[in-house]
Amino acid sequence: MSNDVVVELEGVRKCFGPRVIFDDVSLSVHRSEVVAVIGPSGAGKSTLIRCINRLNTFERGVIRALGHEVYGTEEGKPALKRDELRELRTEIGMVFQTFNLFPHLTVMKNVMLAPQRVKGLSEAQATARALELLEMVGLSHRKDAHPRQLSGGEQQRVAICRALAMEPKVMLFDEPTSMLDPELVGDVLATIRRLALDGMTMILVTHEMMFAKEVANTVVVMADGRIAEMGPARQVLSAPKTERARSFLERVLPHTDGGGVTDVRTHPQDQGGPIAGPIDSIGGSALWSREADEEELL
Amino acid sequence: MSAIALYTGEMLDGAVITLELTAGATVVSLVAGAAGAVGRLYGPKALKTFVMAYVETIRGLPAILQLFILYFGLTQFGIDISAYWAAFVWLCLYGTGYAIEIFRAGLQGIPEGQHEATAALGLTRFEAMRRVIIPQAWVAMLPALTNFVVLELKNTTLLYFIGVQDIMFHARLGVSNSGQPLVVYGIAAGIYVVMNGTISRVGGLLEKRAAIAR
Ligand SMILES: Nc1ncnc2c1ncn2[C@@H]1O[C@H](COP(=O)(O)OP(=O)(O)OP(=O)(O)O)[C@@H](O)[C@H]1O
Ligand SMILES: [Mg+2]
Numbered sequence: 001m002s003n004d005v006v007v008e009l010e011g012v013r014k015c016f017g018p019r020v021i022f023d024d025v026s027l028s029v030h031r032s033e034v035v036a037v038i039g040p041s042g043a044g045k046s047t048l049i050r051c052i053n054r055l056n057t058f059e060r061g062v063i064r065a066l067g068h069e070v071y072g073t074e075e076g077k078p079a080l081k082r083d084e085l086r087e088l089r090t091e092i093g094m095v096f097q098t099f100n101l102f103p104h105l106t107v108m109k110n111v112m113l114a115p116q117r118v119k120g121l122s123e124a125q126a127t128a129r130a131l132e133l134l135e136m137v138g139l140s141h142r143k144d145a146h147p148r149q150l151s152g153g154e155q156q157r158v159a160i161c162r163a164l165a166m167e168p169k170v171m172l173f174d175e176p177t178s179m180l181d182p183e184l185v186g187d188v189l190a191t192i193r194r195l196a197l198d199g200m201t202m203i204l205v206t207h208e209m210m211f212a213k214e215v216a217n218t219v220v221v222m223a224d225g226r227i228a229e230m231g232p233a234r235q236v237l238s239a240p241k242t243e244r245a246r247s248f249l250e251r252v253l254p255h256t257d258g259g260g261v262t263d264v265r266t267h268p269q270d271q272g273g274p275i276a277g278p279i280d281s282i283g284g285s286a287l288w289s290r291e292a293d294e295e296e297l298l
Numbered sequence: 299m300s301a302i303a304l305y306t307g308e309m310l311d312g313a314v315i316t317l318e319l320t321a322g323a324t325v326v327s328l329v330a331g332a333a334g335a336v337g338r339l340y341g342p343k344a345l346k347t348f349v350m351a352y353v354e355t356i357r358g359l360p361a362i363l364q365l366f367i368l369y370f371g372l373t374q375f376g377i378d379i380s381a382y383w384a385a386f387v388w389l390c391l392y393g394t395g396y397a398i399e400i401f402r403a404g405l406q407g408i409p410e411g412q413h414e415a416t417a418a419l420g421l422t423r424f425e426a427m428r429r430v431i432i433p434q435a436w437v438a439m440l441p442a443l444t445n446f447v448v449l450e451l452k453n454t455t456l457l458y459f460i461g462v463q464d465i466m467f468h469a470r471l472g473v474s475n476s477g478q479p480l481v482v483y484g485i486a487a488g489i490y491v492v493m494n495g496t497i498s499r500v501g502g503l504l505e506k507r508a509a510i511a512r
Binding site for chain 1: 430
């Protein structure tokens with residue numbers, strides 16, 4: 001893995017009013033790294049990734065992303081200029097739990113809007129890009145539909161296309177599958193997996209522990225207002241070192257016997273698994289197809 | 299019978315004035331109302347407070363009292379304003395107060411997630427408003443806007459009290475001359491029904507179109 005850091009948080013504190021949501025959060029995300037953020041509800045996972053593209057402000061510390069340096073709202077620190085904020089946001093894609101597609105626009109127009117209005121792409125260029133992305137997620141036949149005519153899973157894949165159409169260098173996902181019916185989760189996860197294989201840098205808040213274990217290089221466990229544990233995905237999920245991470249994982253995975261996630265799969269990571277090729281370029285981490293597992297869900 | 303025809307003709311002349319005032323005041327109120335709502339929601343604190351106070355005043359005072367204060371008050375200050383223009387100004391002021399509330403509700407009804415999605419994509423505030431927020435708010439506001447135009451039109455009947463020669467003015471005249479209130483007021487009612495019915499129909503068509511376009 002190349003060592004360039006794409007996103008870096010240093011001593012970040014976030015409060016809502018008098019309430020400290022988290023404090024002293026530090027984290028580095030490298031190019032093509034996939035970081036999964038897990039933790040109990042209310043731990044501040046969403047808030048954390050929303051600080052990265054400044055949908056939330058933060059009170060202390062600094063976040064460096066793609067060459068931009070954003071400080072908390074502390075006195076004496078430089079404020080972020082509006083244009084720089086917009087530039088930062090165009091380089092960071094975000095996918096929301098509730099999709100947030102534009103209901104008055106067709107699928108195509110949802111994907112084309114920002115490339116045209118922010119990047120100044122021509123109609124033809126934006127159309128070509130949108131079609132290519134919709135093709136990738138298997139939705140080109142739905143291009144003229146309106147969001148409400150789509151299933152949740154389809155909407156979320158369109159939302160991913162909408163973000164990708166800006167050619168972001170980092171993608172943020174906030175529980176992209178938690179609003180979906182179980183049988184629709186697989187398609188969205190497949191899209192995210194595909195992005196991981198293509199080397200997209202991603203920070204992903206998720207409750208899909210198995211998916212995190214498969215796709216993420218790093219897992220961050222947030223709890224009690226701080227990062228309780230952070231490390232290689234398989235290690236944190238299978239054998240958490242801290243009591244806090246262990247107790248959380250026990251609760252979300254009650255079938256395990258105290259040792260975190262039991263790895264039921266048979267492919268040892270070193271043998272590479274059934275997919276060859278691009279996986280090797282993703283930081284040599286454990287990435288293999290879980291198509292079989294998902295078929296069981298369908 | 300020909301007398302009734304004469305009064306009907308005069309009432310139709312009055313209808314032109316009613317429509318003129320309604321249309322003009324509606325346009326002004328909608329533009330000012332949209333601006334006021336944006337100021338109320340996104341403007342600096344002083345502006346917010348001003349817009350809120352304005353809306354409360356318009357909503358709180360009886361319509362006829364507002365009209366009298368404006369018309370007779372201005373005259374007392376030596377400002378010579380014709381009944382017609384006083385009427386127009388009042389309809390605009392009154393309409394703006396209500397239009398602000400309609401636009402505010404419409405804009406606030408758009409979920410926060412829509413704003414966040416535009417922000418996350420790097421759209422400017424202006425582009426977000428223009429391409430995403432207002433088009434959606436517009437659809438949601440259409441029924442209220444239709445009501446609003448009907449209300450403005452019905453408000454013009456109050457202008458009779460300051461001597462504007464609208465439908466009501468001619469109807470009253472016709473009644474006292476002919477002594478046939480049921481017939482003359484009935485005709486006046488018919489004219490209002492046609493006008494407001496047309497407004498509702500246009501509103502309905504716009505809603506239908508918006509529903510298809512969505
Ligand atoms: N806009 C806000 N104003 C005040 N408090 C907020 C706001 N947004 C979030 N919070 C609070 O901050 C805390 C962290 O919220 P956050 O949404 O980041 O949690 P989370 O880890 O994403 O939880 P979940 O898994 O339920 O999505 C919560 O206690 C929440 O109530
Ligand atoms: Mg959350």
